[in-house]
Amino acid sequence: MAADTVTRRSPLAHLAGRLARATRQSGGALRLAELPYLxxxxxxxxxxxxxxxxxxxxxxxxxxxxxxxxxxxxxxxxxxxxxxxxxxxxxxxxxxxxxxxxxxxxxxxxxxxxxxxAQRTTLLVSGPAARDLLAHGCSLDLHPRAFGPGRCAQSTLARAQVVLVARDQPRSGFWVLVRSSFADYLAEWLLDAATEHVTVPE
Structure with missing residues (x-):
């Protein structure tokens, strides 16, 4: 009998389609995606x-x-x-x-x-509107002079505890490391906040 196989499923696998759709609808202003299993x-x-x-x-x-x-x-x-x-x-x-x-x-x-x-998953938030989007729910000063590439901080985003990382190039955007139990809530918040940047209706 063949050995049982374990299929991994990330905390936000069920939202992959909506994150991709929000990215398309932003017309290049945003990219939202999960980076699972880091x-x-x-x-x-x-x-x-x-x-x-x-x-x-x-x-x-x-x-x-x-x-x-x-x-x-x-x-x-x-x-x-x-x-x-x-x-x-x-x-x-x-x-x-x-x-x-x-x-x-x-x-x-x-x-x-x-x-x-296993405690956290990672959301990628990038694009020209990434800082504005995150600033809606984060008290950190996200201006590039204060939080540029190579910076990280433990903070809250939309009241969820996160580790926020500014990636190595300005256009690379941010990693948002969030506990798996709060990942769905935070992704839904990002999707809702991203509607402000929708330029391409589907």
Whole structure:
């Protein structure tokens, strides 16, 4: 008998069509999409201890120490979440390897590595109207001078707790990392707010 197969279904799979339709209707002003299954590994350690250097070598990236910043390279993004906390985001399918690599790097030094990939999904919000759309529900100053590429922040969007990331190029838009239990609510809010930017009726 053939082995049972597990079919993954992302938190927003049922809204993929509506997100794509809103993108088309915006006439190029917006792009809305889910980026499901990104690897997300939470790391806690002393940024001045030997574990930080070991993690840097394991990732090929430094742990950012400036509040609200992130670094990218090798297909990974490392987000500053606090003085001793970071989130390492990588491609789908890499969570197990990342977790093992980081645990090995920390070794017996004080620290913690936790796979939180299943806790959140990621929404991509990009296009010329992306900042205006997000500003409707977020208290952060999203002007490029204040929140340009390489910035990240834990905040609220439409009252939902999120991690907001300005991507590496101005036109790349934003990642909105949201807990899976709030993903449907937040996506519906974005779809509703996006109606202001509809230019191409269907």
């Amino acid at each position: 690897a997300q590994i939470n790391v806690r350690l002393d940024p001045k201890g030997p574990a930080a250097e070991a993690v840097r070598l394991a990732l090929g990236l430094p742990l950012p120490t400036e509040p609200g910043t992130c670094v990218r390279g090798g297909g990974r993004t490392v987000l500053w979440l606090g003085p001793d906390e970071w989130l390492v985001v990588g491609p789908d399918g890499t969570a197990g390897d990342l977790e093992a690599r980081l645990r090995a790097a920390i070794g017996d030094e004080p620290g913690a590595v936790t796979d939180v990939s």
